[in-house]
Amino acid sequence: MILEQECLEAIHRRDLASSQFAEVNRDIPSGFPHPDGKQRIFSASRKYSAALRELSCALKRLTDFKDLGIVPEDLKSDGREES
Numbered sequence: 146m147i148l149e150q151e152c153l154e155a156i157h158r159r160d161l162a163s164s165q166f167a168e169v170n171r172d173i174p175s176g177f178p179h180p181d182g183k184q185r186i187f188s189a190s191r192k193y194s195a196a197l198r199e200l201s202c203a204l205k206r207l208t209d210f211k212d213l214g215i216v217p218e219d220l221k222s223d224g225r226e227e228s
Contacts, residue, residue: 147220148207155196155203162196165189 169189174182209215 148203148210148217152200152203152207155200159193159196159200162189162193166193 166189169185173186206217210217
């Protein structure tokens with residue numbers, strides 16, 4: 146099912162971003178000059194936040210389909226409707 150695959154991919158991206166964020170945090174103090182170290186933390190945090198938002202969206206799409214029968218518009222338009 147397309148929506149289940151989207152969720153699995155979003156979970157993978159979230160897990161990857163989470164491990165990268167944890168790695169950056171374990172590396173503190175990193176020895177990088179202050180602005181570079183701060184930017185690494187900020188970038189990892191933004192990537193993790195984006196991955197969480199994507200996962201939330203994917204889960205909502207899947208739940209809406211399974212519980213309410215709502216097919217996302219982007220899947221209706223190209224004939225790839227879920228069933």
